[in-house]
Amino acid sequence: xxxxxxxxxxxxxxxxxxxxxxxxxxxxxxxxxxxxxxxxxxxxxxxxxxxxxxxxxxxxxxxxxxxxxxxxxxxxxxxxxxxxxxxxxxxxxxxxxxxxxxxxxxxxxxxxxxxxxxxxxxxxxxxxxxxxxxxxxxxxxxxxxxxxxxxxxxxxxxxxxxxxxxxxxxxxxxxxxxxxxxxxxxxxxxxxxxxxxxxxxxxxxxxxxxxxxxxxxxxxxxxxxxxxxxxxxxxxxxxxxxxxxxxxxxxxxxxxxxxxxxxxxxxxxxxxxxxxxxxxxxxxxxxxxxxxxxxxxxxxxxxxxxxxxxxxxxxxxxxxxxxxxxxxxxxxxxxxxxxxxxxxxxxxxxxxxxxxxxxxxxxxxxxxxxxxxxxxxxxxxxxxxxxxxxxxxxxxxxxxxxxxxxxxxxxxxxxxxxxxxxxxxxxxxxxxxxxxxxxxxxxxxxxxxxxxxxxxxxxxxxxxxxxxxxxxxxxxxxxxxxxxxxxxxxxxxxxxxxxxxxxxxxxxxxxxxxxxxxxxxxxxxxxxxxxxxxxxxxxxxxxxxxxxxxxxxxxxxxxxxxxxxxxxxxxxxxxxxxxxxxxxxxx
Amino acid sequence: xxxxxxxxxxxxxxxxxxxxxxxxxxxxxxxxxxxxxxxxxxxxxxxxxxxxxxxxxxxxxxxxxxxxxxxxxxxxxxxxxxxxxxxxxxxxxxxxxxxxxxxxxxxxxxxxxxxxx
Numbered sequence: 001x002x003x004x005x006x007x008x009x010x011x012x013x014x015x016x017x018x019x020x021x022x023x024x025x026x027x028x029x030x031x032x033x034x035x036x037x038x039x040x041x042x043x044x045x046x047x048x049x050x051x052x053x054x055x056x057x058x059x060x061x062x063x064x065x066x067x068x069x070x071x072x073x074x075x076x077x078x079x080x081x082x083x084x085x086x087x088x089x090x091x092x093x094x095x096x097x098x099x100x101x102x103x104x105x106x107x108x109x110x111x112x113x114x115x116x117x118x119x120x121x122x123x124x125x126x127x128x129x130x131x132x133x134x135x136x137x138x139x140x141x142x143x144x145x146x147x148x149x150x151x152x153x154x155x156x157x158x159x160x161x162x163x164x165x166x167x168x169x170x171x172x173x174x175x176x177x178x179x180x181x182x183x184x185x186x187x188x189x190x191x192x193x194x195x196x197x198x199x200x201x202x203x204x205x206x207x208x209x210x211x212x213x214x215x216x217x218x219x220x221x222x223x224x225x226x227x228x229x230x231x232x233x234x235x236x237x238x239x240x241x242x243x244x245x246x247x248x249x250x251x252x253x254x255x256x257x258x259x260x261x262x263x264x265x266x267x268x269x270x271x272x273x274x275x276x277x278x279x280x281x282x283x284x285x286x287x288x289x290x291x292x293x294x295x296x297x298x299x300x301x302x303x304x305x306x307x308x309x310x311x312x313x314x315x316x317x318x319x320x321x322x323x324x325x326x327x328x329x330x331x332x333x334x335x336x337x338x339x340x341x342x343x344x345x346x347x348x349x350x351x352x353x354x355x356x357x358x359x360x361x362x363x364x365x366x367x368x369x370x371x372x373x374x375x376x377x378x379x380x381x382x383x384x385x386x387x388x389x390x391x392x393x394x395x396x397x398x399x400x401x402x403x404x405x406x407x408x409x410x411x412x413x414x415x416x417x418x419x420x421x422x423x424x425x426x427x428x429x430x431x432x433x434x435x436x437x438x439x440x441x442x443x444x445x446x447x448x449x450x451x452x453x454x455x456x457x458x459x460x461x462x463x464x465x466x467x468x469x470x471x472x473x474x475x476x477x478x479x480x481x482x483x484x485x486x487x488x489x490x491x492x493x494x495x496x497x498x499x500x501x502x503x504x505x506x507x508x509x510x511x512x513x514x515x516x517x518x519x520x521x522x523x524x525x526x527x528x529x530x531x532x533x534x535x536x537x538x539x540x541x542x543x544x545x546x547x548x549x550x551x552x553x554x555x556x557x558x559x560x561x562x563x564x565x566x567x568x569x570x571x572x573x574x575x576x577x578x579x580x581x582x583x584x585x586x587x
Numbered sequence: 588x589x590x591x592x593x594x595x596x597x598x599x600x601x602x603x604x605x606x607x608x609x610x611x612x613x614x615x616x617x618x619x620x621x622x623x624x625x626x627x628x629x630x631x632x633x634x635x636x637x638x639x640x641x642x643x644x645x646x647x648x649x650x651x652x653x654x655x656x657x658x659x660x661x662x663x664x665x666x667x668x669x670x671x672x673x674x675x676x677x678x679x680x681x682x683x684x685x686x687x688x689x690x691x692x693x694x695x696x697x698x699x700x701x702x703x704x
Contacts, residue, residue, distance in 0.1 A: 366640075369667035370596055373688035377602035380691050388609040413688045420686070 036335050044327040051319050059312050063305065070301040074275055075263045078290060081219065082277035083261040085227060086288045088215050090281050092131075096189055097172055099129060100203050104193040109201060112137045112146065119148040131211035133186060138164070138202040149206070151182050158204075167192050167202055174284045177209050177237040177246065185209045185246045187237075209246060212238045224293045230254065231285045243291065252276065255287065265294065347547055354477070365416035372412055379405040418444060430579070433472045435500045435508060436461040442479045443498075446487060453492040462501035465508055468577045474551050475575075478559075481548040482512045482571050489516030489569055506577050507557075515568040524563045555579065588702050589631065592616040593623045593649065594638040594665070603689070610695050620644030620652065627656045633702045636694070639666040661701045665689060 103121055104112075111117050122135040134149020142159025158164045167173040167190045175188040190204040216227040216238060228240035234254040239246045251269040255262065255278045263277040273294040280287050295302075383402045385391070418441070439459055443450075450457050486496045497513045519527070526532045528549040552559040557575035590612055592600045600616035607614040615632070617623040620643065623635070635653055639646035650662050667687040683697050 366667045369687045370599075373667065374596060374598045374602070376688040377599055377606065377691075381602045381606050384606050384609045384691075409688060417686065 036331055040327055040331045044324055047323045047327065048320055051323065052316060055312065055315065059308065066301060070298060074297045078275055078277035078292060079261050079263045081221065082279050082288060082290050085215065085219055086261065086279040086281060089212065089229065089288055092211060092215060093174060093284060096129060096207060097191065099125060100189060100191040100205060104191055104203050109195055115146040115148060118146050122148045130214065131207040133206045133208055136204045138204055140199045140201065163188060163190065176231045176285050179247060209238055221290060224296045226291045229286045229288055232287065237286060343546060347550060350547060361419040365419040368412065369416050372409055372416065376406065376409045379409065430469050430471055432467045433470050433475060434467050435465055435510065438472065438475055439479060439498055439500065442476055442483060445480065446483060449487060455487065455490055455493070456495040458497045460499045464502045465500050466577055468508055468575060469579065470555050470575060474555055478548050478551050478573060481544050482573065485544065486512055486514040486516065490514045491516065503574055507574050508577060510573045511570060513568060513570040518565045518567050518569050519563045520565055524561055527561055588612055588633050588698065590614040590698060591623060591626060591632040591635040593635065594618065595641045606691055612695065612698065620649040623649060624652055624656065627653050631657055632660055634661045634663060634698055636663045636665055639664050663697055663701060
């Protein structure tokens with residue numbers, strides 16, 4: 001009992017005997033429905049989400065927190081620098097005011113009327129303090145009656161000037177920075193001193209703005225910072241690095257009045273974010289400002305961020321890469337295992353089917369054999385009557401009929417005997433098998449097809465081939481599969497050679513060679529894989545040779561294939577002569 | 588040579604007996620084990636040709652029964668079934684084992700060999 005899995009292509013019942021014992025093993029190749037693509041997608045997605053999400057969230061939180069702390073640190077730093085610088089600026093102004101105060105207290109009005117004395121005082125001032133440019137004494141009518149300094153301001157009348165009006169109200173006065181008559185930025189510091197007679201005089205000095213520059217230039221300001229002084233109208237009182245020159249209007253809004261140091265963030269004229277720290281200097285028209293480029297200040301933090309983010313990107317790439325790789329590998333394994341499972345299932349099914357067919361065949365053969373035996377004996381008796389009696393001896397026509405009946409009975413019994421043989425061989429007990437007989441039996445099923453297709457089948461059995469101990473049913477299945485494969489490969493009029501010879505002391509080889517279409521190297525390597533088929537369009541499932549392979553292994557043998565496209569294919573099955581204890585596999 | 592044919596198919600044994608008669612073999616037939624035992628008690632046979640598969644008493648059992656009555660009797664088994672088991676038992680228990688449908692010449696030849704080895 002045997003047939004081949006791939007016989008689906010041979011749907012034409014050209015050979016009645018062959019089709020009778022060769023029910024197609026047509027299985028649905030898509031019976032299993034593991035959705036591997038979906039499985040792959042879900043697994044990969046889930047694994048990526050689970051590993052990536054916490055990483056992303058942590059990075060985001062870390063980003064926020066460090067950004068906040070970096071910002072607050074910048075604000076704090078700016079505030080500190082502003083407040084320190086403000087103290088320094090304030091102190092330098094107060095210092096100079098105090099110096100003037102000291103002069104008016106130390107010198108009587110009479111002494112100050114002496115311009116030579118005033119010149120001495122200026123010299124002393126200049127040696128002790130920086131920034132003093134000149135010194136003038138103005139009487140209550142606004143007339144500067146004494147002036148020492150590089151400019152010709154002696155006798156100038158200040159009575160119409162605003163500052164003169166101001167200094168009469170408050171004791172001291174500090175002016176904005178202005179160019180004035182001399183076209184050099186400077187500021188004026190004036191101190192009023194009341195005289196016992198109710199009148200007063202004013203000691204006035206101009207101070208070079210370089211005083212501020214010196215203070216501000218000493219600041220080490222990070223982040224492309226800029227420290228400068230403006231007045232309440234927003235006019236620059238010192239030169240700034242990037243916000244305009246002295247006496248030019250500042251491009252930024254004048255910050256609101258505040259007692260203490262303030263720091264705020266604002267977009268600059270060109271849209272870049274700025275950190276601005278300021279402080280009003282009390283009793284002066286000045287506001288100290290320090291302006292930073294925020295991006296420059298955040299640079300160290302951004303550097304760290306960049307490192308963290310690059311690390312994150314690299315980690316994510318690795319995670320994704322590894323996840324996809326592992327998922328693909330595992331799903332591939334599952335796919336492979338699933339195919340193994342299905343193939344095993346097929347083989348079990350195939351074996352069971354074989355056994356059932358064996359029993360069916362045996363039953364049918366037995367049932368037919370009994371009436372067949374009666375027909376044969378009855379016809380035989382008729383013949384005997386002709387032969388041994390003389391009543392019908394001269395009737396050649398009757399004799400012919402009887403011979404014809406007997407001939408047909410013999411044909412029937414040949415079929416039933418073959419069926420019985422195969423049925424018997426589905427048993428698994430190892431028996432002594434004659435390879436020549438087995439090949440002939442197998443070819444018995446293919447004889448008609450060979451005849452119809454005019455295929456030459458040549459059998460060569462070596463003289464030294466011994467009987468081998470093996471499972472005959474399995475051997476028949478193997479041979480039938482391979483021979484059937486050869487029949488499928490050759491064209492009509494082709495040639496198939498079956499050569500049996502002894503390989504070594506304990507092995508025989510059965511070589512089945514055809515001159516059919518052959519196959520490529522790639523096909524050859526995969527030919528024993530389950531579900532590999534070149535006959536899919538003709539209904540092949542791709543299990544025939546994989547089953548053959550496992551059957552050969554079961555018998556302790558090996559099967560190899562050589563092929564060349566267009567030249568043909570050659571299968572070599574090597575079987576042990578006496579497999580010893582390995583012979584009796586259980587079902 | 589006296590032969591006892593036992594098969595549940597009466598048509599077969601009757602015809603077979605007649606044909607053997609033409610060939611100089613004295614053949615009696617029975618369709619059940621019981622009949623065969625009765626016949627064996629009445630007279631002696633050289634060979635018994637038994638169908639392995641018969642209703643009630645199988646060929647194997649019948650052989651044992653007949654051996655008790657006629658210890659010298661030889662046996663040939665015939666079967667329409669070619670199972671491994673039948674074959675093993677048939678070969679072990681009997682001198683010969685034949686598969687239906689029988690060839691009359693083979694049968695005669697077999698009988699001769701069994702009787703005169």
